[in-house]
Amino acid sequence: xxxxxxxxxxxxxxxFLAPGAEExxxxxxxxxxxxxxxxNKPGRVKDYNALRGTIWITATDAEVDxxxxxxxxxxxxxxxxxxxxxxxxxxxxxTLMDLxxxxxxxxxPYYFDEVGKQVLNKIKSGEIKIxxxxxxxxxxxxxxxxxxxx
Numbered sequence: 001x002x003x004x005x006x007x008x009x010x011x012x013x014x015x016f017l018a019p020g021a022e023e024x025x026x027x028x029x030x031x032x033x034x035x036x037x038x039x040n041k042p043g044r045v046k047d048y049n050a051l052r053g054t055i056w057i058t059a060t061d062a063e064v065d066x067x068x069x070x071x072x073x074x075x076x077x078x079x080x081x082x083x084x085x086x087x088x089x090x091x092x093x094x095t096l097m098d099l100x101x102x103x104x105x106x107x108x109p110y111y112f113d114e115v116g117k118q119v120l121n122k123i124k125s126g127e128i129k130i131x132x133x134x135x136x137x138x139x140x141x142x143x144x145x146x147x148x149x150x
Contacts, residue, residue, distance in 0.1 A: 009038075015031050016076050018082075027078070047141075055143060102116055
């Protein structure tokens with residue numbers, strides 16, 4: 001008898017928690033946030049559908065990490081590191097939440113308001129570490145758009 005995946009949100013979005021992922025609270029929170037954002041901002045579904053590859057996110061202060069495995073129209077959220085991530089994002093919990101508050105203007109993340117400038121400064125200072133950013137800038141942009149609640 002195999003373990004089952006848990007659907008998050010509507011069936012058409014194809015967002016699932018992998019078995020055991022609900023034990024990492026950040027996994028459930030991220031899956032719910034992405035699902036809700038896509039429902040509230042259906043224009044961002046195109047970016048979601050274009051995402052392919054795995055993204056590993058670590059909350060350094062909480063010692064919690066998750067993997068977002070995008071399949072081009074689907075997402076499986078795992079607790080811990082899974083596979084070979086194309087992007088690796090590491091920051092404290094509060095800073096990770098800042099990423100969800102980046103404004104989207106004209107279909108792109110906007111880094112010229114207070115939150116955007118804070119995020120850029122934290123990248124520059126090393127408070128946010130993003131491995132793989134240069135070769136996978138489009139995936140990072142798409143992730144930022146589907147994570148943003150603004």
